[in-house]
Amino acid sequence: MTAWERLLPASGASGELRDLTTHVHTYGELDRDRSPHALIADVRDSGLTGRGGAGFPSYRKLEAVRAASRAARATPVVIANGAEGEPASHKDKVLLTHAPHLVLDGLQVAALALGADEAVIYVHEGPLVSTVADVIDIRRRTRVDRVPTRVVSAPARFISGQETAVVSRIDGGSALPRSVPPPIYQRGVQRRPTLVNNVETLAHMGLIARYGGEWFRGLGTTAEPGTMLFTVSGAVQRPGVVEAPIGVGLDQLLGISRLTAPVNAVLVGGYHGTWIEYEDGRHTLADASLEPVGARLGAGVLVALPASACGLVETSRVATYLADESARQCGPCLNGLPAIAHALTGLARGRRDPSLPAQIETLIHLVEGRGACRHPDGTARMVRSALRVFRAEIDLHLGGHCSATTSAPVLPTGADPTGGRGEREPVGATS
Amino acid sequence: MSNLRIDWIACEGRGACAELAPEVISEDPWGYPIITPGSLPDAALPHVRRAVAACPALALRLVEDPRKP
Numbered sequence: 001m002t003a004w005e006r007l008l009p010a011s012g013a014s015g016e017l018r019d020l021t022t023h024v025h026t027y028g029e030l031d032r033d034r035s036p037h038a039l040i041a042d043v044r045d046s047g048l049t050g051r052g053g054a055g056f057p058s059y060r061k062l063e064a065v066r067a068a069s070r071a072a073r074a075t076p077v078v079i080a081n082g083a084e085g086e087p088a089s090h091k092d093k094v095l096l097t098h099a100p101h102l103v104l105d106g107l108q109v110a111a112l113a114l115g116a117d118e119a120v121i122y123v124h125e126g127p128l129v130s131t132v133a134d135v136i137d138i139r140r141r142t143r144v145d146r147v148p149t150r151v152v153s154a155p156a157r158f159i160s161g162q163e164t165a166v167v168s169r170i171d172g173g174s175a176l177p178r179s180v181p182p183p184i185y186q187r188g189v190q191r192r193p194t195l196v197n198n199v200e201t202l203a204h205m206g207l208i209a210r211y212g213g214e215w216f217r218g219l220g221t222t223a224e225p226g227t228m229l230f231t232v233s234g235a236v237q238r239p240g241v242v243e244a245p246i247g248v249g250l251d252q253l254l255g256i257s258r259l260t261a262p263v264n265a266v267l268v269g270g271y272h273g274t275w276i277e278y279e280d281g282r283h284t285l286a287d288a289s290l291e292p293v294g295a296r297l298g299a300g301v302l303v304a305l306p307a308s309a310c311g312l313v314e315t316s317r318v319a320t321y322l323a324d325e326s327a328r329q330c331g332p333c334l335n336g337l338p339a340i341a342h343a344l345t346g347l348a349r350g351r352r353d354p355s356l357p358a359q360i361e362t363l364i365h366l367v368e369g370r371g372a373c374r375h376p377d378g379t380a381r382m383v384r385s386a387l388r389v390f391r392a393e394i395d396l397h398l399g400g401h402c403s404a405t406t407s408a409p410v411l412p413t414g415a416d417p418t419g420g421r422g423e424r425e426p427v428g429a430t431s
Numbered sequence: 432m433s434n435l436r437i438d439w440i441a442c443e444g445r446g447a448c449a450e451l452a453p454e455v456i457s458e459d460p461w462g463y464p465i466i467t468p469g470s471l472p473d474a475a476l477p478h479v480r481r482a483v484a485a486c487p488a489l490a491l492r493l494v495e496d497p498r499k500p
Contacts, residue, residue: 177440178440331444
């Protein structure tokens, strides 16, 4: 195991870590007799933040659920969220395929820390359901877990993983966002206080419970400790999932994935993320360093847009996809996202209407903050960054030109190309 | 900071609120409410309460303390 690879060590690439004995041999036994206080203190000391996109401090989330369950005298529920809806993200599928026990360990840690009596692992419908069910079954037979765990699946849609959609689905409803308040840490599954953590966040927790918060801080930056799973694609020879410390250089990460072509922009954080200028890869991959360019790591998606492709065409395609993925529950999202996508498509296809960029800006204002979930806000964020980063390209298009030399799509918008199996091998950080 | 909340899933864009409290609620191009940014002027409260009561979808809520959910 190199110093970088905690969740996806080299031995995990072939799926060996799906075997419980190999898993325990690799990471050691999880001590299930430690007090909830000690478990929570470890997470606090580690500085772990959520890896599902929002980046919220995991300790504060645990504390919020614990306080709410005390106040309401209700037993909480814990959920591992593996419903990775983002077409450009594969890290949750890869993690669940190659190291599912680490996720289930983390889920037990969270359940024990909160005194939960029920744990759920939530994934998209597809082959991953049986993978996870098999692993749960093995653990049940070996009686390693104290808190019973079951798997719940949802249609493989972009928004199925939104927290309120997760709760709705587990309660037997549809996997669509619900109106908050109250927040789910107060009232979630079966109206009980509910913790929803991304599967990668929980996998880190499974290791923190073994090796401690100080160990976790041995990689990453002081403000943003630990490693993170990045899904790298675009102008690279080896697209896939790479584990690297937060604070790694963009050039270094793209080097590991073998950059193949000149790049003019990078999409950071996925389809609810931000386009940034490439700048020879001189970006540090940490939220604090990306803040000046308006980006956040989110769930670790990185797409290197080759100079041969058109950022406007790519963005319009993704915006159209995101508009289609709206749950169609909230008026501004239902109407606004297609309007944004339509105007962007006009620009991309060479409609020479100089008012289009301003029209798009106006529409962005009309969708932001006006929905039950973050889908309109995330889409607005990504489109706004495209208007900024592809400014020169917009002018070219308004003049009747396009800089692209190829029309092959870079950003995926269809069904998950791996069919949810997480076939893409972890690339591995062999530094 | 406005203390009017909209349940976006419930809201059907009927437009009653914008009609009854035009000083703080306008409509977007699709008929859904836009709450004027800034704190609610006290003078508008009677109209706002009327708008809240009249919403056919029960989607509009007046929250006295906006920091609480």
